[in-house]
Amino acid sequence: xxxxxxxxxxxxxxxxxxxxxxxxxxxxxxxxxxxxxxxxxxxxxxxxxxxxxxxxxxxxxxxxxxxxxxxxxxxxxxxxxxxxxxxxxxxxxxxxxxxxxxxxxxxxxxxxxxxxxxxxxxxxxxxxxxxxxxxxxxxxxxxxxxxxxxxxxxxxxxxxxxxxxxxxxxxxxxxxxxxxxxxxxxxxxxxxxxxxxxxxxxxxxxxxxxxxxxxxxxxxxxxxxxxxxxxxxxxxxxxxxxxxxxxxxxxxxxxxxxxxxxxxxxxxxxxxxxxxxxxxxxxxxxxxxxxxxxxxxxxxxxxxxxxxxxxxxxxxxxxxxxxxxxxxxxxxxxxxxxxxxxxxxxxxxxxxxxxxxxxxxxxxxxxxxxxxxxxxxxxxxxxxxxxxxxxxxxxxxxxxxxxxxxxxxxxxxxxxxxxxxxxxxxxxxxxxxxxxxxxxxxxxxxxxxxxxxxxxxxxxxxxxxxxxxxxxxxxxxxxxxxxxx
Amino acid sequence: xxxxxxxxxxxxxxxxxxxxxxxxxxxxxxxxxxxxxxxxxxxxxxxxxxxxxxxxxxxxxxxxxxxxxxxxxxxxxxxxxxxxxxxxxxxxxxxxxxxxxxxxxxxxxxxxxxxxxxxxxxxxxxxxxxxxxxxxxxxxxxxxxxxxxxxxxxxxxxxxxxxxxxxxxxxxxxxxxxxxxxxxxxxxxxxxxxxxxxxxxxxxxxxxxxxxxxxxxxxxxxxxxxxxxxxxxxxxxxxxxxxxxxxxxxxxxxxxxxxxxxxxxxxxxxxxxxxxxxxxxxxxxxxxxxxxxxxxxxxxxx
Numbered sequence: 059x060x061x062x063x064x065x066x067x068x069x070x071x072x073x074x075x076x077x078x079x080x081x082x083x084x085x086x087x088x089x090x091x092x093x094x095x096x097x098x099x100x101x102x103x104x105x106x107x108x109x110x111x112x113x114x115x116x117x118x119x120x121x122x123x124x125x126x127x128x129x130x131x132x133x134x135x136x137x138x139x140x141x142x143x144x145x146x147x148x149x150x151x152x153x154x155x156x157x158x159x160x161x162x163x164x165x166x167x168x169x170x171x172x173x174x175x176x177x178x179x180x181x182x183x184x185x186x187x188x189x190x191x192x193x194x195x196x197x198x199x200x201x202x203x204x205x206x207x208x209x210x211x212x213x214x215x216x217x218x219x220x221x222x223x224x225x226x227x228x229x230x231x232x233x234x235x236x237x238x239x240x241x242x243x244x245x246x247x248x249x250x251x252x253x254x255x256x257x258x259x260x261x262x263x264x265x266x267x268x269x270x271x272x273x274x275x276x277x278x279x280x281x282x283x284x285x286x287x288x289x290x291x292x293x294x295x296x297x298x299x300x301x302x303x304x305x306x307x308x309x310x311x312x313x314x315x316x317x318x319x320x321x322x323x324x325x326x327x328x329x330x331x332x333x334x335x336x337x338x339x340x341x342x343x344x345x346x347x348x349x350x351x352x353x354x355x356x357x358x359x360x361x362x363x364x365x366x367x368x369x370x371x372x373x374x375x376x377x378x379x380x381x382x383x384x385x386x387x388x389x390x391x392x393x394x395x396x397x398x399x400x401x402x403x404x405x406x407x408x409x410x411x412x413x414x415x416x417x418x419x420x421x422x423x424x425x426x427x428x429x430x431x432x433x434x435x436x437x438x439x440x441x442x443x444x445x446x447x448x449x450x451x452x453x454x455x456x457x458x459x460x461x462x463x464x465x466x467x468x469x470x471x472x473x474x475x476x477x478x479x480x481x482x483x484x485x486x487x488x489x490x491x492x493x494x495x496x497x498x499x500x501x502x503x504x505x506x507x508x509x510x511x512x513x514x515x516x517x518x519x520x521x522x523x524x525x526x527x528x529x530x531x532x533x534x535x536x537x538x539x540x541x542x543x
Numbered sequence: 544x545x546x547x548x549x550x551x552x553x554x555x556x557x558x559x560x561x562x563x564x565x566x567x568x569x570x571x572x573x574x575x576x577x578x579x580x581x582x583x584x585x586x587x588x589x590x591x592x593x594x595x596x597x598x599x600x601x602x603x604x605x606x607x608x609x610x611x612x613x614x615x616x617x618x619x620x621x622x623x624x625x626x627x628x629x630x631x632x633x634x635x636x637x638x639x640x641x642x643x644x645x646x647x648x649x650x651x652x653x654x655x656x657x658x659x660x661x662x663x664x665x666x667x668x669x670x671x672x673x674x675x676x677x678x679x680x681x682x683x684x685x686x687x688x689x690x691x692x693x694x695x696x697x698x699x700x701x702x703x704x705x706x707x708x709x710x711x712x713x714x715x716x717x718x719x720x721x722x723x724x725x726x727x728x729x730x731x732x733x734x735x736x737x738x739x740x741x742x743x744x745x746x747x748x749x750x751x752x753x754x755x756x757x758x759x760x761x762x763x764x765x766x767x768x769x770x771x772x773x774x775x776x777x778x779x780x781x782x783x784x785x786x787x788x789x790x791x792x793x794x795x796x797x798x799x800x801x802x803x804x805x806x807x808x809x810x811x812x813x814x815x816x817x818x819x820x821x822x823x824x825x826x827x828x829x830x831x832x833x834x835x836x837x838x839x840x841x842x843x844x845x
Binding site: 184200299303306307310311312313318475495500502504505506509511513514515516517519520521522523524530531534 | 677678685690791799806813828837
């Protein structure tokens with residue numbers, strides 16, 4: 059078969075105007091931070107994009123106070139109808155400035171522009187649009203209370219988000235919090251702060267009252283200061299299970315509420331009767347979407363033994379066509395690894411996979427010598443005891459295991475402390491429904507994978523966390539209701 | 544004529560559907576509530592003094608019972624909970640006596656309390672086949688997908704039963720946990736444990752599979768930390784931390800954090816824990832605290 063190469067199709071970065079340095083967004087204005095400023099880089103080129111202020115504990119305290127003032131004086135007195143209208147405005151501005159957000163996200167994060175353009179930014183806008191509609195309907199949400207006496211907000215919410223979907227995670231956090239009447243102090247990840255800081259401009263353009271949304275940048279210590287602040291009524295965290303446990307310990311014994319969206323090690327289960335070409339596309343989406351920097355990534359492929367060789371061949375053929383490279387190129391499938399630290403972690407686990415006896419395979423691909431890159435990688439002959447079958451790699455690394463019977467598939471799929479997501483591929487409807495019942499995971503994708511929607515609750519079982527984001531269920535984490543209190 | 548010598552009951556643990564003594568061989572004396580004039584209460588019985596190992600055995604039993612109970616039909620679970628009420632009603636007189644002695648209630652108050660406890664089982668029984676409709680449903684996603692969210696039980700729940708309300712409070716914390724398919728290990732009120740043992744005898748004769756509810760009479764402060772940190776416990780109900788001697792609920796919540804165990808904190812504000820008013824309509828909170836939401840996607844197409 060002749061090979062057709064694609065000419066470069068780079069997206070222009072002219073649309074974004076990155077400032078040389080950024081402060082914190084507190085009380086409706088950019089202010090200086092008092093920690094040590096840090097640089098955020100383009101992971102595809104290692105080019106420094108901007109210097110960003112670090113919020114120290116006193117800065118965090120000021121942000122929490124600004125949020126409290128805005129809550130007491132303005133937001134708690136604002137009708138649901140008006141809160142909704144502000145959220146609608148934000149949704150519209152995100153749509154209007156979508157190209158700018160997509161380019162900035164790709165520059166700061168390293169993900170392919172086609173993903174930031176077609177997934178991250180549109181979904182972020184959709185989250186605001188969806189939750190805007192809830193703001194004046196909370197009494198109908200079945201969360202306690204009534205239309206005349208809707209559930210009450212919690213107050214000031216501290217939110218800590220990861221670097222894999224910076225703007226989208228911001229939307230998942232801020233939209234429901236504001237719709238339910240809370241004010242927010244949000245800490246974006248230290249390697250990807252720029253779209254959150256651009257979002258501050260959106261709040262200004264929307265005319266959102268000062269202090270309703272505050273953004274503090276920094277790394278772990280900034281997050282810790284937020285978690286331990288006594289003026290915060292609720293912490294919402296998305297990130298690693300390790301940090302999630304620390305946060306749960308920190309708020310234990312207080313009345314600070316907590317929802318956690320943590321790691322995963324999803325099984326993607328392919329039966330012999332599956333539509334194999336579709337399954338191959340789902341496997342690729344499942345593990346190579348966003349370079350595998352996805353907590354719900356289908357990182358364990360469980361293949362029915364009789365089709366193992368055939369499926370692996372098809373998968374390898376497909377992977378040979380993936381384009382790895384410049385994230386700004388509209389034809390790129392796999393972009394850059396987000397940071398040097400993450401690249402190091404992926405390398406370590408992949409090396410462990412080899413050392414423990416699994417067979418490593420990657421398609422031929424040229425990787426740039428600048429920036430952080432890792433090729434799409436498939437391990438076959440993986441045992442359940444291998445580290446690559448147990449630990450979250452958070453990178454483009456797929457582990458292939460086999461099973462013979464449905465019971466074995468279920469046992470292996472559930473054999474993990476995580477329980478975020480799972481995939482099932484079979485053409486037999488009754489088996490899909492049976493599998494969906496058996497899998498201990500918060501999201502089950504059947505004959506599809508990695509689909510997200512603001513109306514669809516997302517979140518984990520077991521050590522993948524608690525609480526849901528999205529849908530009617532997601533509101534529950536941001537209101538006080540009657541019941542067992 | 545010599546007076547009749549009453550046959551007294553041995554109060555034991557309830558684990559995996561059986562009634563063992565504590566493996567520790569220990570027991571502790573249980574007394575009636577002090578009288579109005581401050582007279583110490585009369586000796587009632589020796590209750591088994593459950594140990595760490597009893598608690599671990601109970602977790603094993605609860606885990607073993609989980610697949611069948613969570614996989615039972617909602618209709619079946621509802622009938623089993625209703626059956627508990629039926630069996631309790633038949634033994635109401637005994638419960639009234641036990642509750643009156645434990646809590647120092649008048650016969651009329653005791654009667655009302657026991658009836659409220661029975662009614663609570665009936666109330667929760669009806670929820671089994673309604674929760675998925677009230678809490679779940681179709682999500683209107685922006686694409687050609689069938690997308691459904693359903694509640695599922697969290698797993699094994701460790702419950703600190705309330706210290707004050709020895710029967711109504713106990714029923715009010717057990718029923719919402721098991722109605723959705725969870726199984727549980729319950730630490731009964733430390734000073735008022737006897738009605739819990741009576742309840743266990745009702746549960747054992749109510750078609751409830753062994754291991755779904757495991758009841759321990761024990762020193763809460765001694766056993767609760769082992770349940771809180773147990774890696775096969777999925778959720779922890781700290782309601783009974785209120786007024787439990789020597790119990791720091793914050794420490795229990797911290798211990799639970801290491802395995803991302805779900806925690807229902809005790810009622811109250813700040814570090815204070817208070818026992819709720821058990822006569823109020825319960826609401827959904829005690830059920831939703833021990834539920835997960837599972838969302839299933841499937842494409843639509845031809």
